[in-house]
Amino acid sequence: MRTATVAAGLVGALAALTALTGCSGGGGDGDGTAASATPSATTASASPSGSAAVTGAAGKLQGSWITTSGGKIVALVITGKKAGLFVTGRKAWCQGAAGEESGMQMIHLTCPDGNKDRVTGMVDAVDAKGMTVTWSGKTGKETYTKAEGGKLPSALPTKAKQ
Template sequence: MAAGLGGVLLLGACGGGSGDEAAPTAPASSPAPTASASPAPTGSPSGAAPGELEGSWLATSGGQAVALVITGDEAGLFASRGTVCGGRVGESAGQRTVRLSCGGADRSRGTGTVDSVTSTTLRVTWSGSAGTETYTRAEGGKLPSGLPTADAS
């Protein structure tokens, strides 16, 4: 269980640049700005900046806990009944999207459109049976224990 979640959390450690235009290199004493250093959005539509989506988001849907983790343009989703998905965050027709590939036959969350994002909530409408889900940002960026992992067999 810890190995699967650890792999997703390592996505943050593996992320390269943000894809923005190159800027002169800052001296080592000047840390790069982070998503938490930016002002909190106030209900921005799906055209939200990538950093606004970054973080650990939690929801309850269909009687199960769902965790959506976004690091840079990488995304991972875990649900308490064993769903494990990985994918990317991008943009399509001016809309922020989350595209996931889930293990097994689960197709409930293949492609999601970000309807809104604030400093505390993220609303995503999935093309599959999950429909619209509203996530709450995890406190302190920490996920709860007991999340499922991919079955190695």
């Protein structure tokens, strides 16, 4: 029963992140009301290190990605240049940009609660089923599984060994 409750909550979180990042199943533009009701995010801008700006996410980064870390579920949603991240048990989600930067696929997030665990991530590998990201914060390397059609994957990965 507890797993079903967590799963239902995560599906709701994915829906909220999808709305936040502007992704919709109907392909419409949306009116932007979901994004305007939430804190402002840093979008395609220069990274903190001063390197080139994020220019757009490659097709393989697009979608909803799930992992577990410290007993919590982490959902990362990437749509176009926008990225959103939700961790169960935290009240706020993080927003930002994802895309190519200096020849690498990068993710830059800002969290309204000041959390720095997943601020800058470099995509090490990505395919149709999974993605590995190395975060500059204390999180380190994480492996995500792609969630298709708003459904949770059959098995959630755990934090990758470093």
